[in-house]
Amino acid sequence: MIEDFDVTPSELMKQELNAVIEELVMANKILYNEGVVDGFGHISVRHPEKQDRFLIAKSMAPGLVSADDILECDFEGVIHDAQGRRSYVERFIHSEMYRARSDVNAVVHSHSMSVIPFGVTSQRLRPICHMSGFLGAQTPIYEIRHTAGESSDLLINSQKLGKSLANTLGSSTVALMRGHGSVAVGTSIKQVVYRAIYTELNAKLQLESMKIGSIEFLSEGEAQATAAMADIHLERPWALWKEKALAQSA
Numbered sequence: 001m002i003e004d005f006d007v008t009p010s011e012l013m014k015q016e017l018n019a020v021i022e023e024l025v026m027a028n029k030i031l032y033n034e035g036v037v038d039g040f041g042h043i044s045v046r047h048p049e050k051q052d053r054f055l056i057a058k059s060m061a062p063g064l065v066s067a068d069d070i071l072e073c074d075f076e077g078v079i080h081d082a083q084g085r086r087s088y089v090e091r092f093i094h095s096e097m098y099r100a101r102s103d104v105n106a107v108v109h110s111h112s113m114s115v116i117p118f119g120v121t122s123q124r125l126r127p128i129c130h131m132s133g134f135l136g137a138q139t140p141i142y143e144i145r146h147t148a149g150e151s152s153d154l155l156i157n158s159q160k161l162g163k164s165l166a167n168t169l170g171s172s173t174v175a176l177m178r179g180h181g182s183v184a185v186g187t188s189i190k191q192v193v194y195r196a197i198y199t200e201l202n203a204k205l206q207l208e209s210m211k212i213g214s215i216e217f218l219s220e221g222e223a224q225a226t227a228a229m230a231d232i233h234l235e236r237p238w239a240l241w242k243e244k245a246l247a248q249s250a
Contacts, residue, residue: 013049020048020189021070024055027189029245030238031108032063036196041110041181043196044094045189047072054094054107058085075099077159089157096162097169097185104185106192111181114203119176123210125203127218132202133226134173134195141176142168154180174199190234193241 007015024045031037044056053074057065058081071087072080075095079087094107118125118139125139144152147164154177156162165183169175173195174184184199186192209215218226 016048018067020045021055021067023189024057024070025065025067026242026245027106027193028057028062028065029249030193030241031110031196032061033245033248034197034200034241036108036110036112036200037062038111041108042088042090042094043108043189043192044073044091044106046098046105053080054098056087056091056094059088090155092159092162093156093165093183094162096159096166097183100163100166100169101171101185103187106186106189108184108192108196109181110184110196110200112196112200112203114200114207115176115182116179117207118203119178119180119182123206125174125176125199125206126215127223127226128202128205128209128215130218130222130226131230132198133218133223133230135199135202136172136223136227137220139174139176140168140170140172141178143178144180154178188234190238191231194230194234194237197237197241 024043027043031041031043039061041062042056044054047053047055053072055070056073057069058071060069071085073087073091073095074080075098077092077095090109093109097104097107119141125135127133127135142165144154144161147161156165165175169183174182176182182199184192184195186195206215
């Protein structure tokens with residue numbers, strides 16, 4: 001008997017979508033396990049088949065996300081979900097990043113604690129070691145008052161605010177949000193998770209180094225070279241973070 005192992009294009013697309021969703025779920029758990037998100041924060045990925053949509057969890061704690069919790073959202077912030085579930089009010093962070101930059105395929109928004117001080121003081125977050133060269137010469141800071149005035153709740157809850165945040169980010173990989181947190185972007189889930197984690201670790205190192213004396217930051221050339229180096233090795237930390245997250249949830 002001859003069996004037919006041909007897979008139809010629609011089945012291949014479904015398999016690809018399921019693989020992306022699985023990786024997105026794991027990214028939520030990794031970010032929680034590594035202390036980047038807690039009950040708040042979110043990560044999204046551009047839809048693999050629909051370039052004007054992205055995948056993101058329903059409104060819930062990242063560490064609890066499962067594949068059944070992933071929703072589809074368009075660049076207008078409209079949720080496309082047969083069950084009528086809601087996603088995060090700050091989904092406009094994600095929609096406007098994807099709209100502004102075709103190179104961005106994944107976005108993380110977090111409130112990681114060591115990063116917060118660099119958005120509210122004159123001390124700028126800059127790369128202090130070779131693992132955080134992606135930060136570049138310095139990290140831009142988003143000031144929501146310039147768009148929303150003096151009485152906002154600091155949340156990016158509209159297209160207008162999302163667009164202004166995307167403008168502040170520009171071509172950078174990370175932007176701080178004064179009194180709120182940060183946003184990181186990447187070409188893949190693994191890259192943006194790496195960047196979100198090492199943004200927090202760089203902030204911790206910088207805070208500790210400031211207690212000792214003046215800091216010799218990476219030069220612009222060193223930042224570019226080390227960022228390119230790290231991108232080659234994303235699988236190594238991802239495998240470790242994944243194993244730790246799975247062990248934690250076992």
